[in-house]
Amino acid sequence: MTIWMPMLDPAMPRYRALADAIRLDIASGRLPAGTRLPPQRRLADALGVTVGTITRGYAEAERRGLVTSRVGSGTYINGLVSAQRVSAEGFGHVFRVGAACGEPPDAGVSWEASLESIDLTMSLPPPHPARQQGMADALVAISQSPAALQHCVDYQNEFGRDNQRQLLANWMGELGVPVVAEELMLTQGGQNGITLALSALMAPGEALVAGALTYPGLISASAERGLKLLRIPLDEEGMDIEALARLCRQQVPRMVYVMAEQNNPGGAQLSHARREALVALARQYDFWILEDGVQYLPPEECGMQLYQLAPERTLYLFSTSKLLAGGLRLGVLRAPVALLPRLGATLRSHSWMVAPLLVETVCTWLTSGNAAPLIAWQMEEVRARQRLAHSVLNEWSLAARPSSFDLWLELPEGQRSQAMVESLAIRGIHVTSAEPFCVGNEPPPQALRLCLSAAASRETLTHALEIVRELLLAPPALRCTTL
Numbered sequence: 001m002t003i004w005m006p007m008l009d010p011a012m013p014r015y016r017a018l019a020d021a022i023r024l025d026i027a028s029g030r031l032p033a034g035t036r037l038p039p040q041r042r043l044a045d046a047l048g049v050t051v052g053t054i055t056r057g058y059a060e061a062e063r064r065g066l067v068t069s070r071v072g073s074g075t076y077i078n079g080l081v082s083a084q085r086v087s088a089e090g091f092g093h094v095f096r097v098g099a100a101c102g103e104p105p106d107a108g109v110s111w112e113a114s115l116e117s118i119d120l121t122m123s124l125p126p127p128h129p130a131r132q133q134g135m136a137d138a139l140v141a142i143s144q145s146p147a148a149l150q151h152c153v154d155y156q157n158e159f160g161r162d163n164q165r166q167l168l169a170n171w172m173g174e175l176g177v178p179v180v181a182e183e184l185m186l187t188q189g190g191q192n193g194i195t196l197a198l199s200a201l202m203a204p205g206e207a208l209v210a211g212a213l214t215y216p217g218l219i220s221a222s223a224e225r226g227l228k229l230l231r232i233p234l235d236e237e238g239m240d241i242e243a244l245a246r247l248c249r250q251q252v253p254r255m256v257y258v259m260a261e262q263n264n265p266g267g268a269q270l271s272h273a274r275r276e277a278l279v280a281l282a283r284q285y286d287f288w289i290l291e292d293g294v295q296y297l298p299p300e301e302c303g304m305q306l307y308q309l310a311p312e313r314t315l316y317l318f319s320t321s322k323l324l325a326g327g328l329r330l331g332v333l334r335a336p337v338a339l340l341p342r343l344g345a346t347l348r349s350h351s352w353m354v355a356p357l358l359v360e361t362v363c364t365w366l367t368s369g370n371a372a373p374l375i376a377w378q379m380e381e382v383r384a385r386q387r388l389a390h391s392v393l394n395e396w397s398l399a400a401r402p403s404s405f406d407l408w409l410e411l412p413e414g415q416r417s418q419a420m421v422e423s424l425a426i427r428g429i430h431v432t433s434a435e436p437f438c439v440g441n442e443p444p445p446q447a448l449r450l451c452l453s454a455a456a457s458r459e460t461l462t463h464a465l466e467i468v469r470e471l472l473l474a475p476p477a478l479r480c481t482t483l
Ligand SMILES: Cc1ncc(COP(=O)(O)O)c(C=O)c1O
Pocket: 123, 188, 189, 190, 191, 192, 215, 217, 259, 264, 292, 294, 295, 319, 320, 321, 322, 326, 329, 330, 331
C-alpha cells in the first residue's frame, strides 16, 4: 500500500520541514480533513529518518493545530481552520483565528493554528471588523430609505449624481486632496480610471512613460491598449526628470504616468524640484500627466499634488479601495473640465456608468460618520506595522513612507529574489519580487515587496517577518541548474 510521502525542505530541520509539508499538503488538498497520517515507524522508514524525528514533526504539526493525535488510534488531519473569528471590541483590533470545522485544536488559538498561509502580496487595507460593519450599516440604511433605493434601481448619468460628487469632493478635501466637484467623474476603482484615461487620450502605438518600476495594472492596461510603454529610471527622489527631458528631445510621449507621493513599489517620493521640472516639461512638450494617488498618504507626508501645479493637463486618480474597501470598486478621476465629455463618452462605451448601488453605499457610509474613525485607526495601524517591520528587519536596506502599506526590502549582495520568494512560500509566506513591476526588459533589482497591511494582525505579521529574517540570515542555497 502506498503511503503519504511528504516533500521535506532540505534547508530546514527535518521535524519542522515535516510540519510544513503537512501544512502545504493540507492547503493543496492532498491531505483532506480526517486523513490519518502514516504510522510513525512506517513514515520514518520511508523517509530514512528516525522515529523520533517523525514524533517531533507530528507534535509540531499538532502544536500548530494542523493535526490531532488520538491515543492508540493515530494522527489525523484537522478540518480547515479558515474562519477569522474577530472580536467585536470595536477598534481594539483583536483578531483571533478560530476553527471552522473538524476538530478544533483549541478555542481561541493563536495564528499558528491557521492553515492559511500569510499572503503579503496584495496591497490591502489592514483588516478590521469595522470595515464589514461600515458596509453592513450602509446597506441597511439604503434598504430602509425609499429615495436611496430608487437611486439604486435607476440608471444614472455617467458622471454620477451632483450631490454625490459634491460629497466625495468634500471628503477628498478633508483627506488633503482638494478638488472641485465639477472636475470629477466616478470610475469603477482606480484601475478603471487608468483604462479610461488611456482609452480616451491615447491611440495605439503612442508613447506612454512610466518609472522603471511601476504599478503592474498600468503595464497591463498599456499593453491592452497597444501603447508603447517607455521606462524612466527612478531614484530616491522619484522619476529622473532629466532622463525624461532627454527622452522628450528624441520622442515626445503622449502621457506620463507618475505616483508622486510614493512609487509602487519602493515608495520613492517625487521631490518638489522634480515636480516643478516635470510640469515645465509637460508644458514645453505638451503631454498629459496621469497622477496616481490611489495609494493614499496623509497630507503631512505629501508634497503639492501635480494636478494643483498643472491643473490644465493633469488627471488625478483617487479610489476608495485603500481607504474603505477594495470590493466597493469606486474610484474618482479628477480631470480638466474640458476633458470630461471625452472621458464620459469612454465610460459610457465601457459600462454606461458606475453601478449606482456602489456609489450610494460609499456615500451613505461616508455620511454615517463611521468612515473617519476607521481611517484614523488604519493610519495608526499601518504606521505601527512599518515600525514593527523596521525593528525586525533593521539590519537590511528598507524603503517605505511612514504610512505606507508596503515595505521594499533590497536583498543583500549575492541573494536572489526568486529563490527567496520560493523559500518563503515553502514556509507559507507569500511576497512579491520586483519582476511584475518592471517596465521594459532591463533586469529587475533583487528586492522584495512585503505588503505589511495585508496580514490579518500584527501578531501574524510578526511571525511572517521573523521568517523573512531567518531566511535573510540563512539564505537558501543558490542551486546550479544549468551548464
Ligand atoms: C498605484 C495603484 N494604482 C491603482 C490601483 C488600483 O486601484 P483599485 O483597486 O481602486 O482599482 C492600485 C491597487 O493596488 C495601485 O496600487
